[in-house]
Amino acid sequence: MTIAINRERLAATFAELCEISSPFRKEGAIAAYLKDKFAALGADEVFEDNSAVKTGSESGNLIVRFNGSLPEQQGFFLSCHMDTVEPADGVKVVRTGDVFSSKGDTILGGDDKSGIAAILELLTLLKEHNTPHPMLEIIVTTCEEIGLLGAKHLEYDRLLTTYGYALDSSGIDHVIVGAPAANKIKVEIKGLAAHAGLCPDAGINALTLAAEALSSLRMGRLDEESTRNFGVIQGGVATNIVPERIVLRGEVRSHSTDKLHRYTKEIYDTFEQTVARWQGGPATGDKRPLVTFDIIGDYPALSLADDTPVIKRIRKASAMAGKNLQYIVAGGGSDANIFCGYGLPTAIIATGMDKVHTLEEQLDLNDLVRLTEILHAVATTPF
Structure with a gap:
């Protein structure tokens, strides 16, 4: 099913997230913010793991479960990371039309708060429209920017779903199916x-x-x-x-x-x-x-064949929603590589982030809306 994304709510959420300082190992404030948000959205479980003991972060990873109302359908997870590179203190978001940037003395934080914002908008839409969906698990990791540390120390035995999508790449309408x-x-x-x-x-x-x-x-x-x-x-x-x-x-x-x-x-x-x-x-x-x-x-490497459920699901959903996605191979590593190494096939969905890790970083709201539409299609298309 298709639904109109609340653009201004999504924009406000993204800006609010970006202005919460969360450089690697200092994710405490954003973790607290997200726990409150997920609870308010009706999560069946909001769990913070004990990974901080090994990563040195102020927070553990978050594993959040929404049971959904379609137990006969296979559930899946969505993943983002809550940390950013520096400089990240005192971010002030500037919006020029539909384009977000910082004032120029910090990063923006679209890597990876674009993904987090899209997930929060998806969950809000599902709740306010009482939309049937299968089990959704949300994984929000720490310390991704310094060696994927959060993902490496995630408490995997807490997960009930067996495959999913990491929202963490530049560009839009791209799905990464291979990485070294x-x-x-x-x-x-x-x-x-x-x-x-x-x-x-x-x-x-x-x-x-x-x-x-x-x-x-x-x-x-x-x-x-x-x-x-x-x-x-x-x-x-x-x-x-x-x-x-x-x-x-x-x-x-x-x-x-x-x-x-x-x-x-x-x-x-x-x-x-x-x-x-x-x-x-x-x-x-x-x-x-x-x-x-x-x-x-x-x-480890990430390599997903066309006949794996994680790819079949997004192909079906995007076709039903009229989205023409490109399936590509990339050259970088991410949390998705670690998840795949633990036997959890994970495709990477591009979020629209641009010029990441620089003071010129920016994000177009239209890309963020498009990402949220893709996620909504994946969550609501029967599979």
Whole structure:
């Protein structure tokens, strides 16, 4: 069924959400706001999990259940994250026509408050029109912006639904059905300090070794499915000291698990071989450089086939509602990757957010209305 979205109510909700400061690990105020909102909308359960113990946030994740009136239909979940990047204190929303922005000294917060606003409007519409719907669970995570920490520590045994949709992407009318897995990589090279002017031959230059290894590795786009990057290099004490310790932090991403492992192993092998080839002189004696690695699986891949219920449902709903959605593959990771890793197929629905993580961030109300229409179709189309 189709229904007219209350545009101004949706706009007011979005602006109100954006002006609640909620940078990562400081989500307490918005969590309290949302718990009150969900309770007022008639939630059958509003649960805050204990993830804050592990994430360091002021709040746990929220898991909210609306039982609905159609127990014979499969329920599903909708997910957003309540944290933002910084600067996020003192956000003042500016509306110019239908376009929202900040005053220019903070982010806006559309990532991911656009998704939260659409969910709240959906729930309000279902309540005020007494619209039949299956079970809906709402997952609102913390600390997404600093490594998907909330999703990684969600109490999954509290969930009753088995698939759903994460509202967290730029653009509109897009459904992301594929996203890469990623490994985080830390490489530490330990050399030997020496005075760079008086006795440089007595040192083992960790920076030179790091540079040699890096220059042997391809970076950026490795193939149509994979990327590799080192973005942080730390080390050195002074210009007159041979650098003893260098730490590099990078990542490998791929839609292919085999390629993810292969390109990660290339890093390991290259640094090991570079250090093994090093030849010292009389001044270094029996001292040798050492390289150590810390390789962490950051998140698994997301890959959803057309015949999975999560995709069949939104395809049916969008067709019934006359929405022409595009099903695409993306290059980033999100809470949806983590959910998929826990056996909960999750598609990502674009929310209209634009220029996120910048002071020029903006959102068009027309896109937010369109998102809410999509969600309403998914919630009310029999499946």
